[in-house]
Amino acid sequence: MSAVDVAAATIPIGPTRRTRISSRFLRSELRIIFGRRRNQAGLAVLAVVPIIIAIAVRATVRRRGGGPDFFAAITGNGLFVALAALTIELTLFLPLAVAAIAGDAIAGEANLGTLRYLLTIPVGRTRLLAVKFLAITIFSFLATLLVTIVGAVMGLLLFGGGNMTLLSGSQISLSAGIARLLLTTVYLAAGFAALGAVGLFVSTLTEQPIAAMIAVVILNVAMFILDSLPQLDWLHPWLLTHWWTSFGDLFRDPIAWSGPVRGLLTAAGYALVFWLAAWARLGSKDITS
Amino acid sequence: MTDAAVATFSLTKRFKRQTAVDSIDLVVPRGSVYGFLGPNGSGKTTTIRMLLGLVQPTSGRSELLGNPIPARARQTLPLVGALVEGPAFHPYLSGRANLERLDAADRDVDPRTAHMRIHAALDRVGLLAAAGKRYRAYSLGMRQRLAIAASLLSPRELLILDEPTNGLDPQGTREVRHLITSLAGDGATVLVSSHLLAEVEQMCTHLGVMHVGKLVAQGTIEAVRSTTRRVAGVETDRPQDAARVLTGLGLTDVKVEGHRAFATLGAVPVEKIVPALVHDGVPVLGFTVQAPSLEDMFVSLTGEGFDVSG
Numbered sequence: 001m002s003a004v005d006v007a008a009a010t011i012p013i014g015p016t017r018r019t020r021i022s023s024r025f026l027r028s029e030l031r032i033i034f035g036r037r038r039n040q041a042g043l044a045v046l047a048v049v050p051i052i053i054a055i056a057v058r059a060t061v062r063r064r065g066g067g068p069d070f071f072a073a074i075t076g077n078g079l080f081v082a083l084a085a086l087t088i089e090l091t092l093f094l095p096l097a098v099a100a101i102a103g104d105a106i107a108g109e110a111n112l113g114t115l116r117y118l119l120t121i122p123v124g125r126t127r128l129l130a131v132k133f134l135a136i137t138i139f140s141f142l143a144t145l146l147v148t149i150v151g152a153v154m155g156l157l158l159f160g161g162g163n164m165t166l167l168s169g170s171q172i173s174l175s176a177g178i179a180r181l182l183l184t185t186v187y188l189a190a191g192f193a194a195l196g197a198v199g200l201f202v203s204t205l206t207e208q209p210i211a212a213m214i215a216v217v218i219l220n221v222a223m224f225i226l227d228s229l230p231q232l233d234w235l236h237p238w239l240l241t242h243w244w245t246s247f248g249d250l251f252r253d254p255i256a257w258s259g260p261v262r263g264l265l266t267a268a269g270y271a272l273v274f275w276l277a278a279w280a281r282l283g284s285k286d287i288t289s
Numbered sequence: 290m291t292d293a294a295v296a297t298f299s300l301t302k303r304f305k306r307q308t309a310v311d312s313i314d315l316v317v318p319r320g321s322v323y324g325f326l327g328p329n330g331s332g333k334t335t336t337i338r339m340l341l342g343l344v345q346p347t348s349g350r351s352e353l354l355g356n357p358i359p360a361r362a363r364q365t366l367p368l369v370g371a372l373v374e375g376p377a378f379h380p381y382l383s384g385r386a387n388l389e390r391l392d393a394a395d396r397d398v399d400p401r402t403a404h405m406r407i408h409a410a411l412d413r414v415g416l417l418a419a420a421g422k423r424y425r426a427y428s429l430g431m432r433q434r435l436a437i438a439a440s441l442l443s444p445r446e447l448l449i450l451d452e453p454t455n456g457l458d459p460q461g462t463r464e465v466r467h468l469i470t471s472l473a474g475d476g477a478t479v480l481v482s483s484h485l486l487a488e489v490e491q492m493c494t495h496l497g498v499m500h501v502g503k504l505v506a507q508g509t510i511e512a513v514r515s516t517t518r519r520v521a522g523v524e525t526d527r528p529q530d531a532a533r534v535l536t537g538l539g540l541t542d543v544k545v546e547g548h549r550a551f552a553t554l555g556a557v558p559v560e561k562i563v564p565a566l567v568h569d570g571v572p573v574l575g576f577t578v579q580a581p582s583l584e585d586m587f588v589s590l591t592g593e594g595f596d597v598s599g
Contacts, residue, residue, distance in 0.1 A: 024400055028393035036381065113377025117439065120341045120373065121395045122366040287343040 025123070029135040033101060042097050046143055049093065050085035050151030057081070058158045077164045078155025079177050083184070083251075085151040086144070090188060090244050094143060095220040096213075098192045101139050102199025103212030105132040106282065110207040110289040125282050129200065133275055136196035137189075144189040148181060170253040180255075184247045187260055191244050194267035195220060197274040198240075204281040207289050237262070240270050292355065294319045294447050294478035295340060300349035302335050309335040311502035312349065317480050317495065322473045324489035324510075325482040327499030328591055333482045334374050336499070337451050341371055354446055367397040370440030370448045375455065376432040380425035384416060384435050387424055391439050398443050410438040415464065429456035437465065441472075448472060450481045454488060466492050486583045500591040514580055518589075519554045521562055524575030531571045538565055554578065 033039055086094075106129075109115035118128060155161075164177035172180075199216040206212050223241040226232055236242045243263030249256035295317035302310040310332040317323040327333050338344040340351055342359035351358050356365040378387040388407045392398060398406070411417045414434040419427065427435065433456050440448060450469070454462045469492055473479050483489050489496065490510070497507040506513045521540065523531045531550040532543050538561065540552035559578055566573050581589070 022396060022400070024393040025396075028390050032379065032382075032390070112379060113375070114379060116338075116341075116343055116373050117371075117377060117391060118394055119343060120366055120369070120371045121391060122342070122362055123394045124363060284345075286345060287338070 025127075026131050026134055029131055030138060033135060033139055039097075039101065042100060043143060043146060046089060046093055046097060046147050047150045049089055050081055050147060051154055053084050053088070054078075054081045054151070054154035054158050076159075076162065077174070077177065078157070078159040078161050079152055079164060079174075079181055081155030081159070082148045082151030082181055085147050086184065086188060086247070087245075089147055091224060092217075092221075094147070094188070094192055095195055096217055097143050098136065098140050098196045099199050099213045099216035099220070102136050102196040103203050103214075103216055104209040105136065105200050106203040106278075107206050107212045108203075108209040110287075111209055113289060115289055116287050119287060126279060129275065129279055129282060133197060133200055133271075136200060137193040140192040140196055141186070141189040144185050144192060148185045152178070152181065166251050166253050167248065168253050172253070180250050184250050187247050187250065187263065188244060190264055190267045191240060194240055194270040194274075197271040197278070201274040201278040201281065204278045204285065238266070240266060243267070292319060293317055293352070294321070295323075295351070295353055295449075295480055297336070297340070297351040298349055300336065300339060300351055301347050302332075302339060302344060303347045308502050310339070310346075313499075313502075313504040314507075315351075315497060315504060316507065317478060317497075319478050320473070320476065321495045322469060322479045322481065322493045323495040323497060324493035325480055325497050325499070326484065326486070326489060326587060327482075328484065331499040331591070332502040333499050334451055337371075337373055337449055337480075337482065340449060341366070341369070341373065343373070367395070367443065368446040370442075370445040370450075372436050372440050372448075372450045372453055374451055376436035378424045378432070378435060381423060383421050383423055384427065384431075384438075385411065385420040387435065388439055388442065392442055395443070406442055410441045413441055413468065414438045430458055430461050433457055434461070437468070445472075445477055448477055448479045448481075450479065452482055452484075454483070454485065462488065486587055490583045498587065498590050505590045510583075514583070514586060518581065520579045520581075521552055521554050521559065522575075522577045522579065523550045523562075523566060523571075523573060524548055524577075525550065525566075525572055526574070527571055530569065531566060531573075534566050534569050534571060535562070538562060548574075 106115065109118060119125065123131075161174045161177075163171040163173060165171050195216065198219060199212065202215045203209070203212045220241065223239045227236055227239050227242045243259065243266055246259035246263050249259045293316050295315055297313055297315040299312045299314065300310060301308065301312050313332075313336065315336070325333055325336075335344060339346050340353060340358060342362040345359075353365050353369060358365065378384075379390065382390065385407060388410065389403065392403045392407060393400075408417070411420050414437050416431060416434045416438060419431055424432070424435070433453065437450070437453060440450070448469075453469070454465050457465060466488060469479050469481060481489070481493070493510060495508065496510050496513045498505050498513070521535070523535070525531045526548060528545045528548055528550045532545050532552075535550060535552040536543050539555065539557050540562075541555055543550065543552040545551075563573055563576055
C-alpha cells in the first residue's frame with residue numbers, strides 16, 4: 001500500500017479518534033436490552049404487580065367497606081399502591097430482573113461469541129465494562145420507575161390523590177408525596193444497580209448467562225436470609241439488601257436521612273468493589289469463547 | 290519494528306497441559322496473501338487470537354502493522370478486519386442490525402457514514418437481499434458472509450480471516466476467493482487460515498504451515514514447495530540403464546516402473562540429467578520433473594493429518 005493510500009484510509013479515522021465521547025455504543029446496548037422479548041416480558045411482569053394490588057384492594061374495600069390500616073392508607077391516597085408494589089417486588093422480582101440483565105452482560109456475549117468481535121473492533125475491556133454497567137444502571141432505574149409509575153397511576157385512578165398520611169401521622173400534600181415517591185424510586189434503583197455490579201462481576205466468571213443470573217439471585221436471597229438472623233446482627237449493616245427497606249424513613253416527618261444515606265453509601269461501595277473485581281477479572285482473561 | 294504486516298517473535302502459548310503454540314516466528318509481508326495452513330488443532334486459531342490481543346502469549350511477542358500487540362492494539366486494530374473462529378452475532382437481530390451494533394461500538398468511524406458503509410459491506414458479500422432477516426434464520430453460508438461483511442465495515446490495511454469459506458457452497462467459495470483477491474488488489478494484506486489446500490493454492494502468494502503448535506514451513510508458495518522433494522521421471526525402453534545413470538548422478542530413491550525410471554532430484558541440477566542419459570546411450574522418450582502437489586507437501590510436513598493434533 002502506498003503512502004497516499006494509507007493516508008486516504010486513515011482520514012476518516014484521524015479527526016474522530018479520542019476527540020469525543022459518543023453515546024452510540026451505550027444506545028446500541030440499551031436497544032439490545034429493551035428490544036429483547038425476554039426482557040420486555042420481564043418488565044411486563046414487574047408492571048402487572050401494582051395493577052393486581054390496586055384492583056385487589058379496590059375490590060376488597062368495596063365488599064367490606066373498610067379494612068385494616070394498610071388498606072385504609074391506600075384508600076386514602078393512591079400513591080401507596082406504588083409503595084406497596086415496590087415493597088413486594090424489592091425482595092425478588094426487581095432483583096431478578098436486574099440479575100437477568102447483569103448476568104447476560106459479559107457471559108451472554110461470551111456465549112454467543114460476540115465478545116471476541118467486540119474486543120477486536122476494538123472495544124477496550126475497561127470501556128466495555130463501563131458501558132455495560134451504565135446500561136445495567138439505566139435498566140435498574142427504568143424498571144423501578146416503571147413499577148412506581150404504574151402503581152401511582154393505578155392508585156390515583158382507583159383511589160384518588162388527596163393529602164398523604166405519613167407513618168408518623170402527619171400529612172403532606174400530593175405533590176410532596178410524589179416527590180418522596182420519586183426519591184424512593186431513585187434510592188431503590190441505586191441498590192439494584194449495585195446488585196447489578198455484583199452480577200457484572202459474576203458474568204465475567206462464566207460463559208453461561210443463566211448461571212450468572214441464578215448466582216446473583218441466590219446471593220440476593222442469601223443476603224435477605226442472613227439479614228433475618230438476629231445472631232448475625234454484626235453482619236447486617238454490611239449487607240446490601242439490609243438497607244433497601246430503609247426507604248420507609250423517607251416517609252417520616254422530618255425525613256430520617258441516616259438510614260437511606262448509609263444505604264446509598266453501601267450501594268456505592270458494592271458497586272465500586274464489584275466493578276473493579278469485574279475489571280480485574282476481564283482485563284487479564286484469555287478470551288477463548 | 291519490522292515492515293511486515295504481521296510478525297511474531299518466538300510467540301508461545303501454553304494452556305494447562307499442552308503447548309498450543311510453540312515459539313513461532315510468523316512473517317506476513319505487506320501486500321501478500323498469506324495462507325495459514327495446518328490440521329485442526331495445530332494452533333492456527335490460538336495464534337490468531339494472540340495476534341488480535343484476545344489471548345495473552347505465555348512468552349514471545351507479536352506486531353501488527355509494525356505496532357506491538359496488545360500494547361498498541363487500540364491504535365492498530367481499527368485498521369485490521371478480523372474473522373475469528375466462525376461467525377458470531379445476536380440471533381434475534383437482523384443481519385443489518387448486527388452490523389449496526391458492531392459499528393456503534395467502534396469509536397473510530399463516522400456515525401454519519403454508517404448506513405452507507407454497512408450497505409456497501411453487505412453488497413460486497415452479496416447479502417443485501419437477506420439483510421433484514423433475523424440472523425437466526427441465516428444459513429451457515431449467509432452467517433459466514435455476514436462475518437466477512439463485518440470485517441469490511443471500514444477501510445482496512447490488514448485482514449485476518451480464519452477459515453473464511455467454511456460452510457460456503459462452491460459458488461460462495463469462489464466469490465470469497467475473488468473478494469480476497471480484490472481486497473489484496475486494493476493494497477490490503479490478507480492472512481487467511483484454511484485447511485482447504487486447493488483454495489490456498491489459488492489465491493495465496495505466501496504460505497505458513499502449522500503442525501502441533503510449530504510453524505514447520507513458511508515463505509512464498511514456490512519457496513515452500515521447493516523445500517520438499519521433486520521427482521524426475523525418464524521414459525525409455527531401457528529403464529534399467531536409465532536407473533543406473535540416475536543413481537550415478539547422485540539421485541536417490543531410484544525406482545523402475547515399466548518403461549519409466551523415477552528418482553528424487555535432491556540437489557542435482559535438472560539440466561544435467563538428460564545429457565548424461567544421452568551420453569550413456571540411453572534413448573530418452575520423455576522426461577518430467579514433478580513438483581509435489583500442495584497436498585503432498587502438506588501431508589509430508591504434517592504427517593497424514595486427518596486426525597486432530599493432540
